[in-house]
Amino acid sequence: MSQKLFPEIRTVADETEKRADKENETVESTAEDDDRPVQEIESLCMRCGEQGVTRLLLTSIPFFREVVVMSFRCESCGFQNNEIQQAGEIRPEGTVYTVRVLSRDDLNRQVVKSATGTIEIPEFELTIPASHGQLTTIEGFIRDTVSDLSADQPLRRIQNEAAYKKIQTIIDGFKEILADEDDEDEDTTGEVKAPRRASEKDAPMRPFTVRLDDPSGNSFIEFVDSMADPKWNMRTYHRTKQQNIDLGLINPYEEEAPPPRADAQGAGENAEGVENDEIFIFPGTCSSCGHAINTLMKKVNIPYFKEVFIMSTNCDKCGYRDNEVKSGGAISLRGKRITLKVEDSEDLSRDILKSESCGLEIPEIELVLQAGTLGGRFTTLEGILDQVYEELSEKVFTDARRGDDKFEEFLGKLKAVKSVDQPFTVILDDPLANSYLQNLYAPDPDPNMKIETYDRTWEQNEELGLNDMKVEGYEEDAVKESGKQEAPTTQS
Structure with a gap:
């Protein structure tokens, strides 16, 4: 029934061309009129008030969905208008x-x-x-x-x-x-020609x-x-x-549940006391337009990993959005490297937590993202690849010369990775061990995933500010510093 009511647009074009060969026929049956792909209806012209003609075409666009194409024209004043309406339902996303x-x-x-x-x-x-x-x-x-x-x-x-x-x-x-x-410039004959595309x-x-x-x-x-x-x-x-x-999917006058407790001070007193189903609100200012906005924070417990804090900011004035993930645990003594062999599209649904200190690498396409790129993200493997594609395509595109074949070739390889046209490897290297990639076989080992721990180098500790951080014996230093400040001074 769908194919009969909404034939593909190329099929409609072929049928219209065949009917054009019969334009010289003066008598046509009612059945032929009903079978015409384009239906014509007399309509009132809103500009001059005379009768015009509205043409309706129900068609299907390949790789998309069914649509209704409408075209109106008034022969009296020459006004015309073309529109398209969706024949399907509103999509979930x-x-x-x-x-x-x-x-x-x-x-x-x-x-x-x-x-x-x-x-x-x-x-x-x-x-x-x-x-x-x-x-x-x-x-x-x-x-x-x-x-x-x-x-x-x-x-x-x-x-x-x-x-x-x-x-x-x-x-x-x-x-x-x-x-x-x-x-x-090319028209030197003075003849009226249709403009070229x-x-x-x-x-x-x-x-x-x-x-x-x-x-x-x-x-x-x-x-x-x-x-x-x-x-x-x-x-x-x-x-x-x-x-x-705006889409008419929910009632704007429906009463909402009471908002979560907006107590920033209570959240800062003891992070361990934050419940997983509680959302905290912190007032702030949008870094893009300067309007007052709220940052939402929620504690999430990732199975077989640790607790993290997800913070989300959304400005209703300018549309600025930002999401970050912060680790809720202590600094790890060793770094962690996670290597995953992606073999099919099912692997793209794995949850991934990429911290700010984590780098990402895909050797098959020579993609290397340094630590800090994209910030902290908690999403799926497919989601992180989409973000990488958008960031690279937008930033590199602005600097790439027109017709840069290497740039287009790289984007093609990245698109092939996103669709898993062939197996590839994802490597997460986090010196602070605050990153995570879901194990589909947990608590058993994942045959496609390799997790390694390693000792951080002095350079990595220096970059992370750990060489100057003292976590033991700092009480004695505090007492000594306090004694120096309280020492009496002699007067001459």
């Missing part, structure tokens, strides 16, 4: 798609943006808020953005010159990507990033060949309460 547009071929990538999706292009400091749904390409989205921003530019130039200049910079940058001026033009293009964030999970950006596309990445996340309210 939100999705973020990130595409690095490094060449003109990337402008042909298909974009499905639902009514709840937000598009961001960081290089242009541009964010398009959630509006109507669209089925287009990256080039089509850029053209629509140029058209929308240019409409009110004459008025902005008079009312707010600063806003006019900033928006005009974005418009000029997008026009360089589209390179429509090249068509005007920007992807077909041989003109320099500034690399940029397209990020599509949809809390409903019903948006999509096309990948090339497979999900191992090094320029393409998808990340899922749990929706916040406000996002669930």
